[in-house]
Amino acid sequence: MSRPMEKTEILHPSLQEVHQSVDTTRPGSLWKKIFAFFGPAYLVSVGYMDPGNWATDLAGGSQYGYTLLWVLLMSNLMAVLLQTLSARLGIVRGRDLAQANREMYPSALNFILYLLAEVAIAACDLAEVLGMAIGLQLLFQIPLLTGVLITALDTLLILFLQRWKIRRLELFIISLISIIGISLFIELWMARPHPIEIASGFIPHLPDEAALYIAVGIIGATVMPHNLYLHSALVQTRKIHRDEAGIRRALKLNFLDSFIALNLAFLVNAALLVLAAAVFFHSGHTEVAEIQDAYHLLEPLLGNHLAPILFGIALIASGQSSTITGTMAGQIVMEGYLQLRINPMLRRFITRMLAIIPAVILISIAGEHAVGQLLILSQVILSMQLSFAIIPLIYFVSDRQTMGKFALSTPIKMLAWLVAIVLIYLNVRMVVEQISGYIIQSDSIIGKISAIAGGAGFMILLLITWLYPIRRKSLVQKGYHLHKPQTPTPVMPIHPYHKIALALDFSEKDHAILAHAFAQGNPNTEYLLIHVVESVSARILGKQSFDQESQQDQQQLAAYVRMFEEKNLKAKGVLAYHRRGKEIARIVNEEQADLLIMGGHGHRGMKDLIYGETVNYVRHHVHIPVLIV
Incomplete structure (x- = not known):
């Protein structure tokens, strides 16, 4: 029986900046070791309580009372199983789902x-944008369109948070989850639902055909495809012993992490449904299907002005927590499939614009009442992509060639495929119903043909994804490398530097720059001393500036x-004006220097936006070695 692949076989692991950053192998108490594993599933769990889930939970509770609680429980159990399989892939093989797919499927x-x-990540982000915008509108009476535009500012929060270590980020997400949970359970205490009626909701039954549709929506909104990519990468932030005992321990503790975190998410969703049942269903308001309606009815029905405020706060926390993990999932997907790594801020900006632009267009044209339609659309799109994440995942964790003795046992594998078939059936049914409804209602022949062609393409692609691994002798056809492997070359001697450029800022850092310059030079080296004046006069007049700072x-x-x-020693001084990075790079290139020595600015995050980033600009615009002191 073959052994699972070692993590060292991946030259560039998933989420490299935090890969194995939490060491679970250090000696310590039992509880300390256990808690070292806890965290990844909480980042995943926020996808199970995002604003897209709120709409389905509120609709189910207001129309059918507690009847559909069993659907929430069933979908949660499915989610626990699938997320556990995702964690298994990351722990045993050291691959995230996108990397594993790239190794198996053709280009x-x-x-x-x-x-x-x-598309699925953008659709999920759309629900988060709308959820946060609705929350801002409800709490501060901000127009919905303005709220949508305000959500673009959360890219600044991402810039700040991405500097954190993974444990701090996990604690931040857990704090947002706590806000959601506490807010909703205070409202439950105000509503005082009947425990016996709640218990009756766990008996499986569907009152009518419409209840089936809402049940499908609840399940489709619960299991998120991007979470399967995310979880398989997050578990790799833990450094574990790579022997059999270490891997088994990691699998058990990550299962416990998933079980606790996802059941907390279930309690949040159940609280929403129970709240809707206790407040709206019992008072005859069975038509509540949108978040705004629920907000406005809470205060008169509960008789407490605090209820809608807590509801709005929880909604904003839900949207913000989901947007952070969505950004991480996008990074994993892009690096895994395309072997492309871009600036996280640019990545976040692109994803957010893909969500904001359609929201702005539709709200501008159709008005604020179109928000409910957008939320439903986001869930349908997520449903369409779910099958393409579940099918490969089960194949990978069932493969004994790559998973070895950690491959799924036959009973678990059968259960996994049963869950997959149920989810795929329900999601395919939802897609078919949406397309059928469009064909019936639309008067456009081109639109009908496009809908039919899209549905047929979806089914063909689903079959290919399902059948392709069956004909392969190995689920690993090619290795995964973010960068092309390089052949080692003999170390060549470095020729003496003839001209060394020094970027000086006339601070205490200059001493270190000068010292390194002397160390790198020789008696024949020429030194090029550069300083950029950045006064107001220098910015406006350039070389014509003659203010006190310039002098x-x-x-x-x-x-x-x-x-x-x-x-x-030979030296030449060059005074430049206005833009640090641009001027330093220009002078270095014009003077044909061999080496540039400059000081680090010592700030990051928000300060980079305020003061600028000189080093990054310069190193991308010169073609010589740059020594950062």
Whole structure:
């Protein structure tokens, strides 16, 4: 029986900046070791309580009371199983789902799967945008369209949070989950639902055909495809012993992590449904299907002005927590499928714009009442992509060639395929019903043909995804490398530097820059001393500036040049104006320097936006070695 692949076989692991950053192998108490594993599933769980779930839970509770609680429980059990399989893939093989797909499927199919995953992430982000915008509107009376535009500012929060270590990020997400849970359970205490009636909701039955449709919506909104990509990467943030005992321990503790976190998500969803049942269903307001309606009815029905405020706060926390994990999922998908790594801020901006633009267009044209339709659309899109994540996942964790003794046992494998078939059937049914409804209502022949062609393409792609792994002898056809492997070359001697450029800012950092310059040079080296004046006058007048700062900087630069000449070294001073990075790069290139030495600015995050990033700009615009002091 073959052993599972070692993590060291992946040259560039998933979420490399936090890969194995939490060491679970250190000696310590039993509880400390257990809690070291806890965290990844909480980041995943926020996808199970995002604003897209709120609409289905509120509709189910207001129309059918507690009747559909069993559907929530069943979908939660399915989610626990699938997320556990996702964690197993990451722990045993050291692959996230996108990386594993790239290794198995051909390039063309991989690209299609990548596009579907990106569409699903954008659809999930759409629900988060709308949820946060609704929350802002309800709490602060901000127009919905304005609220949608405000959500673009959360890219600044992502910029700040991405600097954190994974444990701090996990604690931040857990704090948002706590806000959601506490807010909803206070409202439950106000509503005082009957425990016996709640218990009756766990008896499986469906009153009518419409209840089946809502049940399908609840299940479709619960199991999120991007969470399967996310979980398989997050578990790799834990450093574990790679022997059999260490892997089994990691599997058990991650299952416990998933079980607790996802059941907390179930309690949040159940609280929403029970709240809707206790407040709306019992008072005859069975038509409540939108979040705004629920908000406005809470205060008169509960007789407490605090109820709608807590509802709005929980909604905003739900949207914000989901948007953070959605960004991480997008990074995993792009790197895994395309072997492409881009700036996280740019990645976040693209994803957010894909959500904001359609929301702005539809709200501008159709008005605020179109928000409910947009939320439903986002869930349908998620349903369409779910099958393409579940099918490969079960194949991977069942494969004994790559998973070894950690491959799924036959009973668990049968259960996994049963869950997959149920979910795929329900989601395919939802897609078919949506397409059929469009065909019946639409008067456009082109639209009907496009809908039929889209549905047929969806079914063909689903069959290919399902059948392709069956004909393969191995589920690993090619290795995964984010960058092309390089052949080691002999170490070549470095020629002496003839001209060394120094970027000086006339601060205490100059001493270190000068010291490194002397260490890298020789008696024949010429030193190019650069300083950029950034006064208001310099920004406007450039070289014509003659303010006090320009004069003092010219004198300081001349003093540095004299110091070099006193040591019998050749030196030249160049004073530039206005833009640091641009001017330093221009002078270095024009003077044909061999080496550039400059100081780090010592700030990051929000300060980069305020003060700018000189080092990053310069290193991308020069073609010589850059030494950062």
